Amino acid sequence: MRPSSLRTSLILGSLVLLLGLSIPATLAAQDAATEPAQANVDTKQAEALQESHAQIAEQRELIRSLQDRTDGQQGIYKKVLDKRLDRATLELLERGVAYAKQVAALEEDAPDRAKERAQAADILARQYRIGLDAIADLRTRITPPDQALSGAELAAVYIDILDAQELVNGFLKNLVDNLELAKELTEQPEQNAHTLKTVVEDIAVARSILLELETEQLKVLRERAKTAPDDQELKGKLAVVNKNLKQLAGNFSPVLDLMDRFEMETALYREQILNATGTLSADTAEIDVVKDLLVRWGEAFWNFLIEDGPDLLFKAFVLLLILFAAHKLGNLLKRIVEKGLESSRLQVSELLRRMILSLVRNIVLILGLLIAISQMGISLGPLLAGFGIIGFVVGFALQDSLANFASGFMILVYRPYDVGDIIESGGMLGRVNNMSFVNTTIITFDNQNIIIPNSKIWNDVIKNVTSQTHRRVDMVFGIAYSDDVEKAEQVLMQILKDHEKVLEEPEPVVRLHELGDSSVNFIVRPWVLKEDYWEVYWDVTRTVKLRFDEVGLSIPFPQRDVHLYPQVAENRQQEDRAAADQETRG
Numbered sequence: 001m002r003p004s005s006l007r008t009s010l011i012l013g014s015l016v017l018l019l020g021l022s023i024p025a026t027l028a029a030q031d032a033a034t035e036p037a038q039a040n041v042d043t044k045q046a047e048a049l050q051e052s053h054a055q056i057a058e059q060r061e062l063i064r065s066l067q068d069r070t071d072g073q074q075g076i077y078k079k080v081l082d083k084r085l086d087r088a089t090l091e092l093l094e095r096g097v098a099y100a101k102q103v104a105a106l107e108e109d110a111p112d113r114a115k116e117r118a119q120a121a122d123i124l125a126r127q128y129r130i131g132l133d134a135i136a137d138l139r140t141r142i143t144p145p146d147q148a149l150s151g152a153e154l155a156a157v158y159i160d161i162l163d164a165q166e167l168v169n170g171f172l173k174n175l176v177d178n179l180e181l182a183k184e185l186t187e188q189p190e191q192n193a194h195t196l197k198t199v200v201e202d203i204a205v206a207r208s209i210l211l212e213l214e215t216e217q218l219k220v221l222r223e224r225a226k227t228a229p230d231d232q233e234l235k236g237k238l239a240v241v242n243k244n245l246k247q248l249a250g251n252f253s254p255v256l257d258l259m260d261r262f263e264m265e266t267a268l269y270r271e272q273i274l275n276a277t278g279t280l281s282a283d284t285a286e287i288d289v290v291k292d293l294l295v296r297w298g299e300a301f302w303n304f305l306i307e308d309g310p311d312l313l314f315k316a317f318v319l320l321l322i323l324f325a326a327h328k329l330g331n332l333l334k335r336i337v338e339k340g341l342e343s344s345r346l347q348v349s350e351l352l353r354r355m356i357l358s359l360v361r362n363i364v365l366i367l368g369l370l371i372a373i374s375q376m377g378i379s380l381g382p383l384l385a386g387f388g389i390i391g392f393v394v395g396f397a398l399q400d401s402l403a404n405f406a407s408g409f410m411i412l413v414y415r416p417y418d419v420g421d422i423i424e425s426g427g428m429l430g431r432v433n434n435m436s437f438v439n440t441t442i443i444t445f446d447n448q449n450i451i452i453p454n455s456k457i458w459n460d461v462i463k464n465v466t467s468q469t470h471r472r473v474d475m476v477f478g479i480a481y482s483d484d485v486e487k488a489e490q491v492l493m494q495i496l497k498d499h500e501k502v503l504e505e506p507e508p509v510v511r512l513h514e515l516g517d518s519s520v521n522f523i524v525r526p527w528v529l530k531e532d533y534w535e536v537y538w539d540v541t542r543t544v545k546l547r548f549d550e551v552g553l554s555i556p557f558p559q560r561d562v563h564l565y566p567q568v569a570e571n572r573q574q575e576d577r578a579a580a581d582q583e584t585r586g
Contacts, residue, residue, distance in 0.1 A: 006310070045106065049116060052099035056123065057091040086167050089134050093174040097354070098128040100181040105266070121186040124178050128192065131175045135199060138164045138171070139206065143215050151236030158244040165251040166571060172200060172258055197262050204259060207252045208269055214245050215276045250272045319372045326368020330361040407458035408437035416462045424463040426456045470503065471530045473537050477544055479521030480556040485512060485520060488553055493522055495543050502526040503535050518558045 005471035012344055066088055070081040103120040106113045141164045145157040181190070221238045230232055252273060256266040334357050341356065417423045421432050423442070428450050440457055442450045465471075479488045489510055496508040508526040515521075524544075528536045548555060 021358060039246060041326075045110065046112075048102060049099070052095065052102060055095050056092065059088065059095055063088050063092060072399035081500060086134065086138065089130060090170050090174070091166060093127050093131050093171065096123045097174055097177045097181060100124055100178075100185065104181060104184050121182060124182045124185070127176060128178050128182070130194070131171045131178065132199065135168055135171050135175075135203075137395050139203070142168075142206070142210070144210055147217055151233060151240050154237060154240045157280065158240065158247075161210075162244070162247055162251060165248070168203060169251060169254045172203070172255065175199075176258055176261060178537060197264070200255065200258055200262065201264065204252075204255050204266075204269060207248070207255060208272060211245070211248050211252060211272060211276055214241060214248060217241055218245055246277055249277050276578050313383075321371040322368055323365075326365050326371075329368070330364035333364055334361045354435075370479070403455045404438045404453045408435070408439075410458055411435070411440075411454060417464045417467070420466060422465040424465065425460050426452045428452060466530045468531060470527055471533050472506075472507070472525050472527050473533060473540070475524040475537065475540060476513065476521055478521045478555060479517060479548075480554045481520060483520070483553050487551065488520075488522060488548075491547055491551060491553065492522060492544065495540060495547060496524070496526045499526070499539060499543075501528055501532045501539075519556045 063085065063510065066085045070078060070085060090444070095535045100120045100123065103116045142161055144155055145161070147154075149157065179193055179196055218238070218241050221234065221241060225231070225234055225238055225460050252269065254304060256269055259266050259269075338357055395396035411417075416491060417432055419432050419434070422430065428442055428444070430448075432451060433443045433449075434441040435454075437454070439451050439453050442452060444450060477492065489560050491510070491530060493508070496502050496510070502508055503526070506527045509523065510525075513521050513523040524540065526536060526540065537585060545555070
């Protein structure tokens with residue numbers, strides 16, 4: 001071998017030897033570097049598990065202490081201790097489940113993993129039996145309350161029932177979690193799952209029966225409340241049952257959720273909750289529930305149509321027939337009364353006549369409606385009592401309307417005006433068009449429809465312009481001071497005598513009335529029929545102007561004499577000249 005080749009071989013061998021020595025050292029250093037972190041993780045897990053062990057042991061000791069205290073106790077003291085024992089037992093199950101979840105989360109290579117898993121499985125198995133026993137004990141306390149109890153006593157019983165149901169719900173949830181963790185930690189027999197499923201189903205059936213009983217009781221109380229609305233004790237029981245029925249339905253929903261986890265059928269139970277509470281919630285708003293409910297409603301409605309439809313149609317026919325007969329009879333009586341009023345010697349106003357006719361017809365219609373309702377099977381006694389209560393409340397709330405009603409009655413009795421009369425009242429002037437017991441309708445001369453409350457009219461001054469058959473037209477005409485007074489009197493009187501609608505009796509009046517500032521004024525007062533008032537007024541005014549122009553009589557404008565004294569005039573001239581000089585200098 002050549003020297004160069006020998007040197008190369010020695011160098012390569014040295015490098016291989018160095019690499020072989022350095023790789024194990026590096027791996028050892030890495031292992032040394034990771035050991036503290038891994039040890040730290042294991043230490044934390046171990047501490048957490050030890051703390052869980054200690055909590056479970058502490059809770060078991062508390063339960064034993066409570067059991068010792070409960071033994072031999074009676075009455076309310078034992079009842080309080082039993083509730084504490086139930087809550088302590090539930091907390092024990094919760095701690096056992098929490099410990100099992102910690103064990104299930106351990107890594108495959110964690111120290112003492114197998115030991116911890118076996119211990120957790122043993123704890124879960126023991127607590128599974130404890131939970132079943134606790135549920136069985138609690139179910140003995142859940143019984144339907146005696147409905148003969150008072151409202152306060154019912155409320156106290158419901159408190160115990162609802163507390164027991166909530167505890168059962170807590171135990172059931174923990175047992176389901178317990179079963180799932182047990183399956184994950186170790187193989188569990190299917191018998192445990194079957195047993196728990198049977199327990200959940202039995203509890204659901206018991207809750208369903210209790211909910212149905214309370215729903216029926218609520219219906220009974222509501223029917224009794226209709227016949228005795230003032231029974232305060234009955235109202236209290238109704239409020240208690242209604243409130244606790246919703247809480248019973250709320251405690252039922254968690255059981256149905258657990259049934260869903262076991263893939264059990266819950267649609268009928270959720271439909272029962274919906275029927276009991278009348279509220280569609282997230283727990284009951286499932287497609288199957290709503291679909292089944294709609295189908296049942298449809299079937300019930302169809303059965304109702306088949307069984308009760310013919311009877312209902314016959315009653316509806318009788319109802320319409322009675323209403324039609326009442327309508328015809330009302331119109332017939334209205335015509336009879338109307339003819340009787342027309343032939344009667346009584347001086348009945350048009351307002352009262354209309355009111356009587358309307359009242360007769362409406363009374364017949366109301367009686368017909370009541371008879372028709374009674375034929376439908378509805379009791380008239382409670383209905384009339386309800387109308388009486390409503391009438392009292394409405395009357396108290398509508399005091400102003402009652403005042404209008406009373407005023408309308410007084411107007412009908414004393415008859416200060418009638419339909420067609422022109423009246424001025426309440427600040428309004430117009431012709432009376434209609435009147436009810438509440439208000440009066442007036443049409444003004446510019447054709448506005450004004451509705452005035454009767455109380456406002458009755459409490460105000462009523463001016464009836466057309467209540468009398470004859471009216472006097474009051475007019476004033478003036479002539480100049482230079483005109484012939486006697487000639488003017490003759491012309492004015494001749495105008496009144498020539499007008500065909502001016503009455504001879506009472507005799508018209510033409511008199512010199514006053515010496516005004518600018519004219520000599522005559523009053524002209526002819527008498528006319530009330531319907532001719534404005535025609536005569538306008539005709540006479542026009543004729544006076546034309547006739548005065550023909551005979552040379554003047555109707556003067558307002559005049560004022562102005563007198564200027566000499567000294568005042570001279571002073572005015574001086575002031576004018578001074579003003580002119582001032583302007584010239586400027």
